[in-house]
Amino acid sequence: MHLDTGASRPPFQILYKREQIREILIDMKLDILERIVISGLLPEKGSFINLGLLRKAKEDLSFTEEEHKKFNFRSIGDGRIEWDQTEDPVKDIQIGDVVSGMISNALKDLDAKEAIEERHISLYRKFVLKEDN
Numbered sequence: 001m002h003l004d005t006g007a008s009r010p011p012f013q014i015l016y017k018r019e020q021i022r023e024i025l026i027d028m029k030l031d032i033l034e035r036i037v038i039s040g041l042l043p044e045k046g047s048f049i050n051l052g053l054l055r056k057a058k059e060d061l062s063f064t065e066e067e068h069k070k071f072n073f074r075s076i077g078d079g080r081i082e083w084d085q086t087e088d089p090v091k092d093i094q095i096g097d098v099v100s101g102m103i104s105n106a107l108k109d110l111d112a113k114e115a116i117e118e119r120h121i122s123l124y125r126k127f128v129l130k131e132d133n
Contacts, residue, residue: 024096024097028126029091030090030091039058042106050102053096054102060094103123
């Protein structure tokens with residue numbers, strides 16, 4: 001059976017590339033604010049393969065039912081989110097090389113436009129400067 005992907009390559013090559021990407025995962029320790037900020041940095045559009053990676057990354061960055069109950073997330077208008085900060089847990093999230101590159105590029109673009117904000121600093125250190133996390 002042949003699946004028409006619209007590309008000149010057969011589907012098994014696409015799956016092979018996805019498998020290669022899965023092997024290049026790094027564990028990132030991200031707090032609540034970092035997870036929210038990264039979600040806002042990730043693009044809404046991309047290639048067929050990248051959209052699958054983006055969807056997975058966004059799912060991994062999202063918050064569980066338990067986290068919603070524990071931290072009482074709420075919208076306070078103007079796209080801002082507030083939560084109970086009794087603790088700021090760090091979650092280990094695996095991020096692939098491709099998505100990491102997208103985050104790094106988005107932060108570099110903000111830096112070039114002199115639009116880096118305080119909320120971006122820790123992410124800039126982790127994704128652009130590659131400091132330990």
